[in-house]
Amino acid sequence: MSATLLKIENLNKSFGKKEVLKDISFTAQKGHIIGLIGANGAGKTTIMKAILGILPFNGKITINDKEVSIDKHQPLQSVGALIEYPGLYPYLSGREQLKLFATGKERERKVHNIIDELQMNRFADQRTKDYSLGMKQKLGVGLALLNDPQFVILDEPMNGLDPKATKELRDLIVREKENGVTFLVSSHILSELQRIADDVVVIDHGKIVTSTTMERLLSSNKKYYFIDTNNNKLATDILLKNNYQVENKEVLKIPILDDFSINNLLKILLSKNIKINDIKQQDGDLEESLLKVLDKEVIQA
Numbered sequence: 001m002s003a004t005l006l007k008i009e010n011l012n013k014s015f016g017k018k019e020v021l022k023d024i025s026f027t028a029q030k031g032h033i034i035g036l037i038g039a040n041g042a043g044k045t046t047i048m049k050a051i052l053g054i055l056p057f058n059g060k061i062t063i064n065d066k067e068v069s070i071d072k073h074q075p076l077q078s079v080g081a082l083i084e085y086p087g088l089y090p091y092l093s094g095r096e097q098l099k100l101f102a103t104g105k106e107r108e109r110k111v112h113n114i115i116d117e118l119q120m121n122r123f124a125d126q127r128t129k130d131y132s133l134g135m136k137q138k139l140g141v142g143l144a145l146l147n148d149p150q151f152v153i154l155d156e157p158m159n160g161l162d163p164k165a166t167k168e169l170r171d172l173i174v175r176e177k178e179n180g181v182t183f184l185v186s187s188h189i190l191s192e193l194q195r196i197a198d199d200v201v202v203i204d205h206g207k208i209v210t211s212t213t214m215e216r217l218l219s220s221n222k223k224y225y226f227i228d229t230n231n232n233k234l235a236t237d238i239l240l241k242n243n244y245q246v247e248n249k250e251v252l253k254i255p256i257l258d259d260f261s262i263n264n265l266l267k268i269l270l271s272k273n274i275k276i277n278d279i280k281q282q283d284g285d286l287e288e289s290l291l292k293v294l295d296k297e298v299i300q301a
């Protein structure tokens with residue numbers, strides 16, 4: 001059996017004359033967490049709706065090698081999803097709604113487990129009309145995970161969650177992944193998914209900009225030395241003359257490239273009587289580099 005759970009080939013979608021998805025192709029391997037990253041309006045929700053067969057599209061989508069479309073929903077039986085805002089019944093409690101949607105055997109156990117896992121005990125018996133955005137979001141995630149799905153699609157699940165709830169949700173996703181569940185999780189904030197996603201698909205204006213592993217994306221992030229001296233202007237001039245790159249001249253910001261040697265750099269500065277006040281190493285801001293990639297795409301488009 002193939003290790004590919006989801007396969008999307010040449011997915012195109014227009015609303016009227018507006019092309020919203022342009023030739024999207026990617027796969028999700030079983031047991032992986034795939035982060036779908038893109039700014040608001042990039043097309044994340046539309047991709048998810050296409051996978052769930054709730055809108056017509058051009059192209060081919062398969063789950064476990066079985067085709068999904070607006071009128072082929074059979075492969076979706078083992079799929080759980082939270083798309084946009086969870087549709088909740090305001091006068092039912094969270095527990096009642098979970099009971100309503102629990103299927104198969106052991107419904108009580110499923111409801112009990114999910115309330116426990118998501119730490120919803122405190123508010124599970126309140127009517128959802130009184131829930132905060134974060135509580136609604138948790139219940140929405142609970143509904144998506146309720147029936148022991150093989151594949152879970154979560155659209156911006158961290159929306160409205162405080163840092164503690166965000167961490168709990170991240171931990172839950174990772175635990176479920178360890179049980180073999182596959183996830184497609186969207187966010188417009190890379191750092192929300194940075195620690196959990198195995199693979200990442202970055203989309204912008206309906207096109208894939210990058211599709212790679214999270215590890216590779218992170219390793220493309222530059223590292224820098226930040227050096228403060230008694231004369232940063234002079235130190236910058238000296239380093240530029242010696243073919244170093246210096247990105248910021250207030251405090252010297254020097255990218256660490258392949259053949260970089262901090263010893264050689266310091267030797268040069270010390271030989272010119274420059275005094276080093278401070279030196280530290282730091283990773284670049286991945287979010288920032290990603291935005292640069294996206295900006296370039298926008299300019300080229």
Ligand SMILES: Nc1ncnc2c1ncn2[C@@H]1O[C@H](COP(=O)(O)OP(=O)(O)OP(=O)(O)O)[C@@H](O)[C@H]1O
Nearest residue numbers: 015020038039040041042043044045046047156188
């Ligand atoms: N039913 C619709 N009719 C017309 N345009 C639509 C429809 N649904 C989505 N769009 C447009 O498609 C584009 C992609 O929307 P989509 O909701 O997929 O983006 P997104 O990446 O999920 O963004 P967000 O995080 O803001 O939801 C947007 O320009 C949106 O306005």
